[in-house]
Amino acid sequence: MTDVTQFDRIIDRYERLEESLLAILQDFQREFHYVPEEGIRRLSEVMEVPESKIYAMGTFYKALSLTPRGRHTIKVCTGTACHLKGAPQILETLERELEVKRNGTTTDGEFTLECVNCVGACAMAPLTLIDEEYHGQTRSSKIMDIVKKQAGS
Numbered sequence: 001m002t003d004v005t006q007f008d009r010i011i012d013r014y015e016r017l018e019e020s021l022l023a024i025l026q027d028f029q030r031e032f033h034y035v036p037e038e039g040i041r042r043l044s045e046v047m048e049v050p051e052s053k054i055y056a057m058g059t060f061y062k063a064l065s066l067t068p069r070g071r072h073t074i075k076v077c078t079g080t081a082c083h084l085k086g087a088p089q090i091l092e093t094l095e096r097e098l099e100v101k102r103n104g105t106t107t108d109g110e111f112t113l114e115c116v117n118c119v120g121a122c123a124m125a126p127l128t129l130i131d132e133e134y135h136g137q138t139r140s141s142k143i144m145d146i147v148k149k150q151a152g153s
């Protein structure tokens with residue numbers, strides 16, 4: 001990804017002010033599903049702000065990711081209640097079927113698979129979140145149907 005015009009198209013939506021940086025990074029995230037290194041470089045050139053400052057923002061804001069992410073994010077809760085009710089089997093199924101390891105992204109860029117700690121909905125255990133939508137009491141045998149349905153494939 002080296003074509004700077006794709007970054008300029010986004011940067012040009014905003015005034016050349018430091019206050020615009022976060023909004024631009026959020027737009028990068030929306031468009032590319034992460035904040036690409038080349039985008040940070042270009043933003044630094046155009047806005048005359050040190051790259052280190054932009055990286056610091058990228059690291060600080062949880063909604064921004066500096067590594068490529070899938071179009072869909074699957075989060076498997078591995079808190080105690082979910083663990084006891086079958087989270088490990090759900091995770092194994094997802095890793096096997098999607099051919100991805102936890103905290104990884106599928107090669108086609110469709111899915112990022114993550115583990116999260118208790119999200120406070122233990123009554124729904126085992127819990128899987130797909131694009132922030134809660135799917136409770138999921139069985140490992142059903143998880144791929146849910147993923148496909150939610151991802152619209």
Ligand code: FES
Nearest residue numbers: 077079082118121
């Ligand atoms: S342990 Fe999963 S929601 Fe609490």
